[in-house]
Amino acid sequence: MTSTEAEPPTDATQRVIQVLIRGTVTPVSRELFTTLLDNSVAGTYKGYGDAIRTGHITLSQLKFLAERGDIPYSLFFAPLPLVQRQVATKTEKLLAGLSRDTFSIGSRARVELRDVELIVKDLIRKQQLVKKHDPTLVRNSIVGSLPGKRHSPDSDATQLMTALGLSADTIGATRTKEQALELLITHLEANQVLVSRSVQHYMPQRLTHVHFSGMTIRDNKVPFIFLAGGDHADDQEPVGRTVFTLALMSVLVARKIFAPMTWDGGSVETEPGYEYDVAGAMLMPADRFRTVAPTSLDDMKRASDRFKVTASAVTVRASRLGMISGTTARRYLDELRDEFRALPKGGPRSPILPENAVRKYNGRELTVRMLRALDASSISQGDFCRAVCLNHLKPSQIDDLRSAVQ
Structure with missing residues (x-):
């Protein structure tokens, strides 16, 4: 090996990434390298991981990562303090649309911003992009439409559903929970509330190790709702859970709450809060719910098909309305979890186009x-x-x- 060839990292070279430029090695600060790429989509690329592992990278690979990460190539050779200031300024602007606090309902889980940061940045870029290129966008009428706790949950639920052009009967009339979910998304997007859904390998960041429901991202014209999908670790049928999640997140947008959100849809152990009750009233209005009058576990399952949510959500709603006791609700929720865990798991999914x-x-x-x-x-x-x-x-x-x- 000649002196101009890239060598494996040693104790003396751990602080740099060796960039091979036309047969000559040029060192780049490892801290600078990671500062730029950890804060970009390119930080998820294999070439980045290889460079961190081996301590070297070719110029063509570096340019590829810079292009994918939308990073000016010259910054890799700039002073570290300058790079840190630029990244901090850019991050502050990008994350202005998201609170660093996690909005949790009945859940002890929290979301670390770094676990979702690249997705947040990408969705905020898309907000900026569509506003730049679409002059027809108007100020959003859903954002902030439910300020304060002025009315009852049922009253606010009716107000929000009317603003969306929806009703619980319309949602309940759909044949499947999948159709109910699509209907709710369609009406949100018709009101300029954009809805993004998790698709592994097609997002700038993998979520395999994160258990959360999603997040709401601020904008006065095109707020984003991101639905995390996947495993929420609460053992519930996923589509019905997502229907309730989306209703809940629409309430957050209407309440001007923009944050990552976690909620335990199968718990009555903690006070779920006002926003949860509004979402419950959107999908399961109290008058209709009392007419159905679910009390047994089988009632909960039948009502879940009617209201297009999970049997767990029906159980919690029945408990909140005083139709069953907390003890009964906890027993039903435990049984529903056990039943879900016992279901055979599906095989490999067909690849998505x-x-x-x-x-x-x-x-x-x-x-x-x-x-x-x-x-x-x-x-x-x-x-x-x-x-x-x-x-x-x-x-x-x-x-x-x-x-x-x-």
């Missing part, structure tokens, strides 16, 4: 608006694929995306 994955993560509304911007030549195909699709689609696949949102 790239265009469907991009549509699901971005949300249909943002995708449609950015396609209009593309057609108006407000954004180039290359920038569309990079900023909207995170390079998961090539220009030749844009028509596939069009079909996916029709």
